[in-house]
Amino acid sequence: MNKKVTFPSELNDIRNFLPELVKILESGYEDRFYAFVMLEAKQQQSMMLNTTQSTQQTDGRGIVMRICANGCNYESSANCFDQDILRNKAEKLRDSVLAEPQNDTMVYQPLTWDQENISDLDPLMQEQLQENLKIVHFGTPYEQGAEELTTEKMSAWVNDVRKQVLNKKQELSMVGALLIQKVITKTFVDRNKNMSQSLLSTLGYGYAVSKKGLTVRSINGGMGGLEVATMTSENINHIAFMPEKLDNASHLTPGRYKLITGPDVTGVIAHEAFGHTQEGDTCRYGRSCAPGLKKTNTKVGNDHATIINNAAVFAMGKQNFGTNGSHFFDDEGQLARKQVILDKGILSSPMNDLLSSLKGDINGPAPRQSNGKRESWSNPIMARQTNTYFTAGDKTVDELIAMVDDGFLAQHAHGGMEDPKGMGLTAGTEYLEEIKQGKLTGKIILGPRGGHIELSDPVPKLLNSIIAKSKIDDDTSCDESDIPYNKWGGCGKYHKEAVEAGCGGPYILWEGINCG
Amino acid sequence: MHPNPSDFFQSCVTLLKQSEQEIPEFIGWELIETTRNSIQHLYQNNNGKLSAHQKRTVEAISYHLEVFTNNGETMGTGSLNIQVFHDIKHRINIVMEMAKNSHNPSWNLLEPPVEPYPEVITADFEIVNNVNSVLNKLEGEIEDAISESKNVIVNSAELFLNSNSIQRYTNTGIKTYKVGSNVYFEIAMEADQENNTQEVLNIKTSLSANDLNLKDFILKTAQETLALGHTSEPKTSEDVNILVNEDVIADLCLALQSQISCVREYHRLPYLQAGQQIYDLKNRKKGSSPLNITLDPFLPAMTDSSAYTREGLVAKKAQIINDGKVMFQLINNRFGQYLKKEPNGITGNMLVDTDAYSYEDLKTKEENIIEIIKFSSLLVNSQKMTWSSEIKLAKQYHSDGTYTMIKGGVMSGNVWDNFADAMFSSNTGIVNFPPNSYNDAKGYVGPAWMLIRKGVSVVGV
Numbered sequence: 001m002n003k004k005v006t007f008p009s010e011l012n013d014i015r016n017f018l019p020e021l022v023k024i025l026e027s028g029y030e031d032r033f034y035a036f037v038m039l040e041a042k043q044q045q046s047m048m049l050n051t052t053q054s055t056q057q058t059d060g061r062g063i064v065m066r067i068c069a070n071g072c073n074y075e076s077s078a079n080c081f082d083q084d085i086l087r088n089k090a091e092k093l094r095d096s097v098l099a100e101p102q103n104d105t106m107v108y109q110p111l112t113w114d115q116e117n118i119s120d121l122d123p124l125m126q127e128q129l130q131e132n133l134k135i136v137h138f139g140t141p142y143e144q145g146a147e148e149l150t151t152e153k154m155s156a157w158v159n160d161v162r163k164q165v166l167n168k169k170q171e172l173s174m175v176g177a178l179l180i181q182k183v184i185t186k187t188f189v190d191r192n193k194n195m196s197q198s199l200l201s202t203l204g205y206g207y208a209v210s211k212k213g214l215t216v217r218s219i220n221g222g223m224g225g226l227e228v229a230t231m232t233s234e235n236i237n238h239i240a241f242m243p244e245k246l247d248n249a250s251h252l253t254p255g256r257y258k259l260i261t262g263p264d265v266t267g268v269i270a271h272e273a274f275g276h277t278q279e280g281d282t283c284r285y286g287r288s289c290a291p292g293l294k295k296t297n298t299k300v301g302n303d304h305a306t307i308i309n310n311a312a313v314f315a316m317g318k319q320n321f322g323t324n325g326s327h328f329f330d331d332e333g334q335l336a337r338k339q340v341i342l343d344k345g346i347l348s349s350p351m352n353d354l355l356s357s358l359k360g361d362i363n364g365p366a367p368r369q370s371n372g373k374r375e376s377w378s379n380p381i382m383a384r385q386t387n388t389y390f391t392a393g394d395k396t397v398d399e400l401i402a403m404v405d406d407g408f409l410a411q412h413a414h415g416g417m418e419d420p421k422g423m424g425l426t427a428g429t430e431y432l433e434e435i436k437q438g439k440l441t442g443k444i445i446l447g448p449r450g451g452h453i454e455l456s457d458p459v460p461k462l463l464n465s466i467i468a469k470s471k472i473d474d475d476t477s478c479d480e481s482d483i484p485y486n487k488w489g490g491c492g493k494y495h496k497e498a499v500e501a502g503c504g505g506p507y508i509l510w511e512g513i514n515c516g
Numbered sequence: 517m518h519p520n521p522s523d524f525f526q527s528c529v530t531l532l533k534q535s536e537q538e539i540p541e542f543i544g545w546e547l548i549e550t551t552r553n554s555i556q557h558l559y560q561n562n563n564g565k566l567s568a569h570q571k572r573t574v575e576a577i578s579y580h581l582e583v584f585t586n587n588g589e590t591m592g593t594g595s596l597n598i599q600v601f602h603d604i605k606h607r608i609n610i611v612m613e614m615a616k617n618s619h620n621p622s623w624n625l626l627e628p629p630v631e632p633y634p635e636v637i638t639a640d641f642e643i644v645n646n647v648n649s650v651l652n653k654l655e656g657e658i659e660d661a662i663s664e665s666k667n668v669i670v671n672s673a674e675l676f677l678n679s680n681s682i683q684r685y686t687n688t689g690i691k692t693y694k695v696g697s698n699v700y701f702e703i704a705m706e707a708d709q710e711n712n713t714q715e716v717l718n719i720k721t722s723l724s725a726n727d728l729n730l731k732d733f734i735l736k737t738a739q740e741t742l743a744l745g746h747t748s749e750p751k752t753s754e755d756v757n758i759l760v761n762e763d764v765i766a767d768l769c770l771a772l773q774s775q776i777s778c779v780r781e782y783h784r785l786p787y788l789q790a791g792q793q794i795y796d797l798k799n800r801k802k803g804s805s806p807l808n809i810t811l812d813p814f815l816p817a818m819t820d821s822s823a824y825t826r827e828g829l830v831a832k833k834a835q836i837i838n839d840g841k842v843m844f845q846l847i848n849n850r851f852g853q854y855l856k857k858e859p860n861g862i863t864g865n866m867l868v869d870t871d872a873y874s875y876e877d878l879k880t881k882e883e884n885i886i887e888i889i890k891f892s893s894l895l896v897n898s899q900k901m902t903w904s905s906e907i908k909l910a911k912q913y914h915s916d917g918t919y920t921m922i923k924g925g926v927m928s929g930n931v932w933d934n935f936a937d938a939m940f941s942s943n944t945g946i947v948n949f950p951p952n953s954y955n956d957a958k959g960y961v962g963p964a965w966m967l968i969r970k971g972v973s974v975v976g977v
Binding site for chain 1: 552556558561567568569570571572574576577578593594595596597600602610611613614615617618619620669672704706711712713714717752754782784785786892893897900903908924925926928929930933952953954971972973976
């Protein structure tokens with residue numbers, strides 16, 4: 001992919017004005033205040049087709065002005081771009097912080113470009129850093145971008161997916177397709193940096209509903225243009241033929257079963273198992289068990305249990321694109337770098353936003369990571385995951401299946417939740433595929449009441465039950481990256497504020513998981 | 517009362533009217549102006565006291581335009597946002613092109629109603645007009661309640677005060693205006709002891725600050741926290757009796773309500789139509805409570821209260837379920853025309869009839885009842901009418917009246933079976949949950965407890 005998304009020229013005027021706002025916010029108080037301004041511009045278009053058809057477009061902007069002082073983030077956010085009004089808001093914010101009781105114990109001094117360790121950045125980021133770092137822009141590589149994706153093209157895409165499914169199977173209750181493409185441009189300005197990123201992502205989604213109301217979906221997408229959303233014939237066959245199988249599926253007897261999870265379900269487990277537990281804000285509030293376990297160096301999983309959080313996922317296995325949890329810098333201007341959050345069962349320091357890194361948990365302050373994220377400019381910052389995945393193993397998928405006498409394969413995720421304090425975990429899967437004597441039998445199993453199936457266990461019990469993991473691909477010789485496949489995903493953090501979050505990993509064989 | 521539209525809104529309307537004249541296929545539009553103000557404070561424990569670590573204000577104004585086009589045999593729709601920096605005419609041209617590429621069966625856009633929209637209270641005007649004084653008052657209540665809560669540690673809390681206004685015009689002459697408000701409060705606490713593996717995270721939402729009773733809520737949360745004890749995993753069983761609170765009942769009723777929408781009928785998704793019985797009256801267990809649900813859009817300061825529907829029909833109150841029998845489908849203008857059914861405007865908060873059982877009665881109606889204090893993440897599928905969740909915390913009652921605490925394991929259920937033999941409490945619970953990016957609005961007034969005696973299984977040890 002040779003092209004990269006460039007900075008939108010229509011934002012140049014407002015970008016040029018942002019340094020003035022930073023000055024108003026902190027000038028003369030740099031020893032007490034740390035200020036930045038973040039401009040968010042979102043352009044999104046979507047086309048949905050099922051029994052009806054609709055199309056939507058968004059071109060929205062918002063601005064966040066932040067002063068970090070007294071151990072608190074003070075923010076004023078708005079979607080008004082009148083410069084006088086913004087100056088006034090900046091002055092009002094600064095004066096309100098000055099009126100607060102002063103506490104200088106946690107003063108942050110931002111890094112300059114010279115102080116950044118550029119060499120540990122992903123090559124895609126390094127190549128976009130010019131010699132002159134006055135103004136930096138990072139853009140997603142792509143082949144077919146927004147400028148080529150007309151409404152006609154989108155309509156043709158959804159119609160084609162729907163037609164292909166209906167050509168194979170007409171008796172479905174409902175068949176639908178959805179195409180979404182968005183470019184989110186974020187411009188970050190503080191006293192040392194003026195940088196922007198344009199994140200292009202595309203999602204293609206096809207689905208069908210069975211006569212009994214069971215939905216089957218195929219989702220393709222990630223960081224890139226239309227090329228990353230292509231529906232394969234395998235996707236189309238899945239949408240067309242799986243609904244009938246689900247209507248005739250057996251129901252699971254609740255119990256504990258040997259299980260293989262595919263990348264989709266593996267990813268949800270990674271996200272929930274010490275993903276949420278390792279979020280810096282949850283740790284510093286005292287709402288996570290992780291700091292206590294880290295303090296005592298307790299091993300919470302076996303040697304297969306290595307989990308990474310990495311915003312810099314720009315290629316995966318054979319794919320030359322990343323997933324939707326990727327970014328070049330977070331919503332507080334911290335550059336993306338990989339972090340091992342669980343290394344062979346041993347916990348690292350948490351995934352920190354700025355304030356969490358300054359305040360720290362019971363183990364004290366810890367390095368800042370690129371995990372300060374917000375749903376949008378109108379929401380607060382929190383420590384959030386980017387892309388969370390298990391590292392790959394050394395088996396082929398067939399070898400893993402051959403290791404199962406009696407068990408199931410779980411490939412299609414259906415949500416998940418973790419209790420960071422109590423270390424409970426639940427991950428959903430749409431259905432299970434039966435394995436007997438080392439072979440898939442073709443039998444499909446639904447939950448005990450005919451719905452999806454929840455996989456649940458205490459996290460340490462689960463992470464100690466990993467028997468083996470697959471390689472990224474059976475033949476890894478053509479892989480572009482040593483990062484396993486991450487799927488398009490989202491996270492609600494206690495089911496409240498939605499952010500983009502990819503997750504994935506290899507196929508994993510588990511000794512036993514409660515399924516119900 | 518409708519305020520005068522902003523200059524920008526008025527400019528949009530003028531240009532839309534002009535475009536209607538100029539573009540033959542342009543047959544309709546609706547324009548919505550939304551203003552939003554929010555104060556967001558997040559707190560954490562700081563040496564035994566809560567202190568704010570984030571203080572935010574949000575001010576936003578946005579415009580949303582939907583257009584309708586005559587595409588020959590079909591009708592097109594397209595929608596987009598407009599912000600004040602946009603060239604309005606350019607945005608209209610973009611959305612027209614979008615609509616021309618979408619194809620739907622035609623329908624007639626709704627005309628203004630003959631009868632006026634009723635007056636409905638949808639906001640707390642103290643929050644709208646004096647948000648800082650409301651904030652100070654609530655922060656004072658929180659501080660008092662926490663200082664009274666002994667032997668617990670408050671780890672974090674969040675307080676959001678939101679207000680908004682929504683003004684909508686259509687080309688047919690429909691004009692609606694609504695002011696809204698809501699408060700979101702959450703608090704997480706644990707017992708003041710070492711090596712805790714449990715916390716209580718409780719959420720309280722309301723449209724009005726006076727309905728919050730934050731002090732009571734915090735003190736109850738502290739009591740709940742102190743009641744936590746040793747927990748074990750539940751025993752695996754294919755059939756368990758469970759006692760659930762108003763939050764779970766509201767979720768199950770919401771799934772039921774979505775089944776009676778005519779939109780589902782048109783999309784050929786599983787649906788219920790008028791006259792259908794959702795449980796077999798002859799085969800119910802003794803003592804089962806009748807399921808009666810009314811939708812009421814006129815309850816003051818409730819999240820699903822509104823004088824009109826999304827399209828602009830005058831909102832109507834109606835009983836939609838009578839002892840398990842569906843009385844009405846929810847029929848809107850567009851899909852009503854597709855299905856040749858008269859639109860009825862039925863909408864609103866769910867009012868569910870209580871029965872005669874006290875909470876204490878319900879606990880003794882079956883053996884080995886599990887009382888769910890909290891599910892980790894209750895996911896109800898309104899198509900399959902099934903649900904599933906890990907148990908975050910529950911009480912397992914024993915035949916001698918004692919209980920043990922349980923957590924973990926997975927519980928799953930079937931909504932149809934769950935209502936078949938259910939028993940409802942006499943006391944009332946209220947759920948008044950405003951919508952967020954993760955959840956739909958949920959307004960519920962009904963039994964505080966429901967004993968489910970059919971259709972639930974659990975896997976544990």
